[in-house]
Amino acid sequence: MTKIAGPVPPVRDPGRPSPTPGRFASARQFGTVIGLVALSTGLWILTPHFLTVSNLLNVVEQTSINAIVAVGLTFVILSGGIDLSVGSLVALSGVVLGSLLHAGQPLAMALAAALVVGAASGVANGALVSWGGLPPFIATLGMMSIARGAALVFTEGRPVSGFEPAFRVLATGRVALIPAPVIVMVLTYIVAHLVLTRTTFGRYVYAIGGNEEATRLSGVSIRFHKTMVYGVSGVTSAIAAIILTARLNSAQPIAGMMYELDAIAATVIGGTSLTGGEGTLGGTLVGALIMGVLRNGLNLLGVSSFLQQIIIGAVIVVAVLVDTVLKRRR
């Protein structure tokens, strides 16, 4: 009944300061960025080699796979769910891709098949959650095992190795110094960010995570949109699988082990609330970079991989602890 036309008035009334989600989210992200900068500065002091162009590009390239998987997890966690199957989906999509390439199928066909397998598995997760009424933890735990098993059955447990250069360019190629995986990562983030902030689907993801019942009563189909959210997670797993397969020049059924935990860690370090409805993709990217920089720095410092696990675990806990304490104070 109310229709207005013309230019949109400014959003905020002057002189009445009040926190907005945007402001809080940006303050929170600012904190994460400061963490990243502090970490990098520390490493720069400790090991001069850290701050070289080649090493930094190396860090971002190594981060790209986890960062891409974390995009899907951010969607899922924002909607109030969780996806434990992403690592197995990376393996399954990867072996489908590798096998089709080996069978001499055209590159486009093989890539499309990998994406379809990821998307379909994700949609299956979503359907189990939405229509089956399963808790996301259980549905995706089941898928984690099923997809892993399928990848092993499909390849009889053997890796599929050695691909044509036209495919490997996705890992080895560079555009103005920037490695192809980083470009794929950036494109994934831009597209996903636009979806999350500029589309009805993105709005519903936040709304469902914030208050599912209120969203349902607003006429939004919860089942459909939740299913799509898991579909997105399947697709980003498949994109990660493509990059991983090209980098390793090998598709392995045991690839992607524990990827779900790294992606969850990147998401929560990036400030996304595990209860849903709150968070940003920018935060997730910074979260993934923090983990990548930390791994790289610890390697440069010659810290043993056993000790590294302890340190990374501690960083995850401390990052989220700081967040929780700040929120409580608010």
Add this chain to the structure above:
Amino acid sequence: MTSSQAPVLEMRGIRKTFPGVVALDGIDLDLCRGEVHMLLGENGAGKSTLMKVLSGAHRMDAGEIRIDGRLADIREPGDALALGIRIIYQELNLVPQLSAAENIFLGRAPTRWPGVIDWRRLYARATHLLRDLGMQVDPRIQVGQLSLAHQQMVEIARALSENASILVMDEPTSALTSQEVTQLFALIERLVSRRVAIVYITHRFDEVFRIGHRVTVLRDGKHVTTRAIGDVSVAELVRLMANRELTDHFPKIRVEPGRELLRADRIGRGTRLRDISFSLRAGEVVGIAGLLGAGRTELARAMAGADRPDTGRLFIKGEVVSVRSPADAIRCGIGFLPEERKTQGLVGGLSVARNIALPHASRISRLGFLRSGTETALARPLIDELCIKTSGPAQPAVWLSGGNQQKVVLAKWLAGDADIFIFDEPTRGIDVGAKVEIYHLMNRLTARGAGIIMISSELPEILGMSDRILVMHQGRLQAELSAAEATEERVLTAALGLAS
């Protein structure tokens, strides 16, 4: 009556600020033993914040609190508990899976050996305590199976078992039936005779005069007045709270009813809804009265597509429609204001504008793309029309006061082309000023040719705002009364199932 005694609680010059807001600006309050002290004020006046300071949930910026004349340092909830201060919130803090007795002595159950509960002593003590307070609650029953009123009593019993001397009750009757209210008030009288001091927060004036001894009015974080109940009138209290005379609580404007908008034909759902038939015409407000559990909310939800009825047909503007989801109902022009705005109405983390635009997101999008500006443009006129107090459309809805949150939920439906409105308790828990604004809004809607179905537990509101009144009892329509023939007695009689 209490001026001669030393107060058990004195709060002096309490000040509390939040970023950008002075929530409490030098508030004084004192409380005597055996007193029921009513705390009145519009939403946002500072009542809850003051009680949160007292309970240790918030730390005050300035001021002092004395208990029995001694300076008290309340830094966290544990401090307040140790001083005998207990708050009964609207949302009760009970473990539904445990028995009443276990809840009462939660964390303090009598034990035989360390870690082994002495069940016999536990039940004996609970029985004794409950009987002592005149409560007819079986201590062995699971709390989740008790009515809300009885759960509240269990919570009060727990407070007393911890020797609470100061009890704060935050709108304890908002979800109770009138019988249960009577029981609660009897309990309060027992507490008074046991010299417990009670702070009672309410929006209901009849309660102020039924059980209060003194009343304190807060407005905009400031102390307005404290009076003995005998010295004030309702009109005066309303004026003090709102600082404006509300001569007419119910500014109802009647409209000549137009064509039929909605007709329910023998709607049924399990045992909760049985054989309900009625109609709604353009320009009408149909009030639905009934006791708690009579099926009013179930009826609203069935028509709004929130739950699916088993039987019956729904006609919209003369045509049979199938409403199987909220989306279907919205397509039929139905706007539904649910009973619980926090859990069903609002997405707290989303901005005011995005909440308002949520049901319309796909309509105002282009190829699935949505611009923030479009949402703001949709929301802004409604923020103005409904006088929603917000720092701007981008403010998260969770930061608004209850009345303003309710207006946001209303705005969701005004933003579309709904002409059938189902309001479930539209004014519950909101202040007088916001209530009157909602009544005016209902008038504007009916003047435009919309029809409104209004569920309310407040009889004066039903009588004051409805053109027709349906009374429900145990899932059935017990009576249908016109505004002219409806009286409080007739509605209540039907709601109790005493007449048809």
